[in-house]
Amino acid sequence: xxxxxxxxxxxxxxxxxxxxxxxxxxxxxxxxxxxxxxxxxxxxxxxxxxxxxxxxxxxxxxxxxxxxxxxxxxxxxxxxxxxxxxxxxxxxxxxxxxxxxxxxxxxxxxxxxxxxxxxxxxxxxxxxxxxxxxxxxxxxxxxxxxxxxxxxxxxxxxxxxxxxxxxxxxxxxxxxxxxxxxxxxxxxxxxxxxxxxxxxxxxxxxxxxxxxxxxxxxxxxxxxxxxxxxxxxxxxxxxxxxxxxxxxxxxxxxxxxxxxxxxxxxxxxxxxxxxxxxxxxxxxxxxxxxxxxxxxxxxxxxxxxxxxxxxxxxxxxxxxxxxxxxxxxxxxxxxxxxxxxxxxxxxxxxxxxxxxxxxxxxxxxxxxxxxxxxxxxxxxxxxxxxxxxxxxxxxxxxxxxxxxxxxxxxxxxxxxxxxxxxxxxxxxxxxxxxxxxxxxxxxxxxxxxxxxxxxxxxxxxxxxxxxxxxxxxxxxxxxxxxxxxxxxxxxxxxxxxxxxxxxxxxxxxxxxxxxxxxxxxxxxxxxxx
Amino acid sequence: xxxxxxxxxxxxxxxxxxxxxxxxxxxxxxxxxxxxxxxxxxxxxxxxxxxxxxxxxxxxxxxxxxxxxxxxxxxxxxxxxxxxxxxxxxxxxxxxxxxxxxxxxxxxxxxxxxxxxxxxxxxxxxxxxxxxxxxxxxxxxxxxxxxxxxxxxxxxxxxxxxxxxxxxxxxxxxxxxxxxxxxxxxxxxxxxxxxxxxxxxxxxxxxxxxxxxxxxxxxxxxxxxxxxxxxxxxxxxxxxxxxxxxxxxxxxxxxx
Numbered sequence: 001x002x003x004x005x006x007x008x009x010x011x012x013x014x015x016x017x018x019x020x021x022x023x024x025x026x027x028x029x030x031x032x033x034x035x036x037x038x039x040x041x042x043x044x045x046x047x048x049x050x051x052x053x054x055x056x057x058x059x060x061x062x063x064x065x066x067x068x069x070x071x072x073x074x075x076x077x078x079x080x081x082x083x084x085x086x087x088x089x090x091x092x093x094x095x096x097x098x099x100x101x102x103x104x105x106x107x108x109x110x111x112x113x114x115x116x117x118x119x120x121x122x123x124x125x126x127x128x129x130x131x132x133x134x135x136x137x138x139x140x141x142x143x144x145x146x147x148x149x150x151x152x153x154x155x156x157x158x159x160x161x162x163x164x165x166x167x168x169x170x171x172x173x174x175x176x177x178x179x180x181x182x183x184x185x186x187x188x189x190x191x192x193x194x195x196x197x198x199x200x201x202x203x204x205x206x207x208x209x210x211x212x213x214x215x216x217x218x219x220x221x222x223x224x225x226x227x228x229x230x231x232x233x234x235x236x237x238x239x240x241x242x243x244x245x246x247x248x249x250x251x252x253x254x255x256x257x258x259x260x261x262x263x264x265x266x267x268x269x270x271x272x273x274x275x276x277x278x279x280x281x282x283x284x285x286x287x288x289x290x291x292x293x294x295x296x297x298x299x300x301x302x303x304x305x306x307x308x309x310x311x312x313x314x315x316x317x318x319x320x321x322x323x324x325x326x327x328x329x330x331x332x333x334x335x336x337x338x339x340x341x342x343x344x345x346x347x348x349x350x351x352x353x354x355x356x357x358x359x360x361x362x363x364x365x366x367x368x369x370x371x372x373x374x375x376x377x378x379x380x381x382x383x384x385x386x387x388x389x390x391x392x393x394x395x396x397x398x399x400x401x402x403x404x405x406x407x408x409x410x411x412x413x414x415x416x417x418x419x420x421x422x423x424x425x426x427x428x429x430x431x432x433x434x435x436x437x438x439x440x441x442x443x444x445x446x447x448x449x450x451x452x453x454x455x456x457x458x459x460x461x462x463x464x465x466x467x468x469x470x471x472x473x474x475x476x477x478x479x480x481x482x483x484x485x486x487x488x489x490x491x492x493x494x495x496x497x498x499x500x501x502x503x504x505x506x507x508x509x510x511x512x513x514x515x516x517x518x519x520x521x522x523x524x525x526x527x528x529x
Numbered sequence: 530x531x532x533x534x535x536x537x538x539x540x541x542x543x544x545x546x547x548x549x550x551x552x553x554x555x556x557x558x559x560x561x562x563x564x565x566x567x568x569x570x571x572x573x574x575x576x577x578x579x580x581x582x583x584x585x586x587x588x589x590x591x592x593x594x595x596x597x598x599x600x601x602x603x604x605x606x607x608x609x610x611x612x613x614x615x616x617x618x619x620x621x622x623x624x625x626x627x628x629x630x631x632x633x634x635x636x637x638x639x640x641x642x643x644x645x646x647x648x649x650x651x652x653x654x655x656x657x658x659x660x661x662x663x664x665x666x667x668x669x670x671x672x673x674x675x676x677x678x679x680x681x682x683x684x685x686x687x688x689x690x691x692x693x694x695x696x697x698x699x700x701x702x703x704x705x706x707x708x709x710x711x712x713x714x715x716x717x718x719x720x721x722x723x724x725x726x727x728x729x730x731x732x733x734x735x736x737x738x739x740x741x742x743x744x745x746x747x748x749x750x751x752x753x754x755x756x757x758x759x760x761x762x763x764x765x766x767x768x769x770x771x772x773x774x775x776x777x778x779x780x781x782x783x784x785x
Binding site for chain 1: 631
């Protein structure tokens with residue numbers, strides 16, 4: 001049974017390796033290996049105090065374990081190459097199936113990389129002697145079993161919830177928010193790491209020692225000190241824990257196979273018809289209709305929400321984090337609005353990719369290209385402009401730099417307009433397919449990410465925004481040089497004018513392109529990856 | 530001058546990599562006809578229909594709708610057709626009514642007409658109960674129905690439907706059949722693709738058989754099927770061989 005399932009998994013893996021996936025796997029593998037080697041080396045560093053090594057290793061292994069446990073949430077379902085449902089009709093005992101599936105879970109790059117990281121216990125043990133190294137080997141293997149089981153348990157427990165659309169979207173939002181905030185990572189890397197080494201966070205150190213992920217490190221240390229009783233206790237504890245988890249997982253498997261999957265609450269409902277306040281503000285024209293549809297989609301589609309939210313996040317992080325960590329205090333803060341507009345146009349510059357093959361409906365309506373481009377521009381501006389304006393009006397005043405007002409207020413309209421143009425240029429000229437939202441709503445699922453060359457291209461198109469800024473900057477610089485307050489404030493009308501002109505001009509280009517190459521764009525964005 | 534065909538495909542050719550998906554496809558759909566396009570999976574039905582309505586640019590050849598060239602004068606041609614593609618997404622995050630309202634306004638219809646037609650279509654296609662469900666959460670059959678509503682909304686003269694009955698339950702299928710028959714009865718033309726022979730035989734008065742990207746038979750249903758059933762004729766024309774009679778001797782004999 002075990003052999004059959006392992007071979008099946010290997011075969012599926014081999015068949016699914018095509019072109020881009022191989023690259024993804026290799027890149028991911030190398031990255032993982034890098035982290036693993038880092039972990040191993042962390043165990044080799046001769047710290048002044050013996051305690052420090054234990055704390056550092058236990059913390060790193062806690063991070064590895066958390067990574068395994070959060071993986072299903074982050075990837076929207078985790079690895080489901082072999083699903084228990086596939087074997088529901090076969091006359092196989094529950095326990096046999098559980099063991100077989102568990103064995104198959106060890107086949108894969110992630111498990112291999114984790115094993116390398118956990119072998120850090122052996123190298124750490126070698127510093128203390130042969131006995132501790134052997135203890136390290138045993139615990140490295142047990143620790144791998146533990147994390148893989150924890151991962152499987154997480155998947156089985158959340159299983160149906162994660163495969164529902166709503167659950168996936170929730171996971172996506174969660175991960176996007178925590179991951180992109182960057183603040184947490186920054187904090188951990190810059191302050192928590194040294195704090196652990198210096199022993200300044202005893203509570204955290206205790207926690208990572210108590211967690212099962214830290215037991216291996218403790219056992220190796222204990223073996224080094226000759227406390228074989230502790231080693232035996234920890235070994236028995238981890239083995240018992242694994243046994244309990246295995247039983248629990250088997251039970252969950254049986255439940256998952258036989259009970260209907262969770263579907264009901266995955267449906268999101270539209271608001272009651274009748275609440276049409278937003279709708280009625282838009283004109284009842286083709287352009288208004290497109291803008292209305294776009295506004296709804298921005299609001300209802302998790303992937304688009306992530307794109308916009310991450311925009312604000314990136315803007316805020318770039319501008320705020322340097323200010324927080326001292327140095328150039330609050331230099332960037334008044335200009336957050338500009339960052340937000342810039343990233344908003346770059347992040348959402350694949351509108352047709354977001355919609356996928358739905359583009360057909362625009363192509364079969366005569367002359368809809370113009371309405372589509374203009375409506376999308378309008379909707380985007382309606383979302384971004386108020387946020388940017390608010391930031392532009394509030395932040396310079398709050399941070400005590402009113403001299404920034406002419407700059408921010410002049411550049412925001414220029415960039416919003418230019419951004420609305422760049423957005424459509426990107427969407428039409430360098431569209432790339434994303435996974436079909438009907439089947440998979442996780443933006444991290446395989447394929448659909450822009451390649452490196454494409455990212456560079458997107459960046460260079462975004463640099464067109466610099467062009468949008470030139471007239472305003474020119475007027476403002478002239479105003480500063482000539483000490484003319486009139487010229488300085490003339491930046492605002494100039495910004496409004498450039499913004500409007502560029503939105504119109506670049507949108508017109510996108511429209512010509514869409515009209516001429518619509519079918520080609522359709523086949524690009526509806527390509528299944 | 531002869532009457533212009535509702536849809537005319539002239540030497541349409543499309544190649545994807547090494548596969549020739551459409552190989553010199555010639556087809557004329559008479560006005561007022563109910564036209565079935567049948568063929569095995571991967572025969573080139575969807576490719577041909579996509580090129581006919583302007584969703585896929587042909588490598589060579591042309592398509593005309595009531596004499597209007599789809600690729601030369603797309604605006605006039607597209608106003609005449611209603612399209613239901615197979616397997617493509619639609620704006621997913623709208624409810625059925627929002628979607629129809631959006632499509633109607635995009636087509637340039639006025640607000641009241643759109644509201645009226647959308648309500649009627651939702652009612653006839655029994656989608657009113659799912660009033661608050663987003664299209665992304667629709668079942669496969671509901672998707673076909675909302676797609677058909679999108680195709681009908683602007684009152685086209687020709688309907689081009691790719692697999693309109695796939696995954697549709699029998700009751701809805703009967704509703705759709707009635708609607709399509711009424712549409713043909715009032716002078717419209719319908720082109721649909723399917724691989725369910727019985728359905729095409731029952732519904733259509735004209736049929737074309739397409740296989741390996743080529744039209745191998747076309748004409749009135751009675752002419753194409755000759756004396757037998759359309760299914761027999763199809764298997765004969767396509768050159769297939771109905772398997773299933775040989776081997777498998779162990780099947781169900783082990784109970785003895």
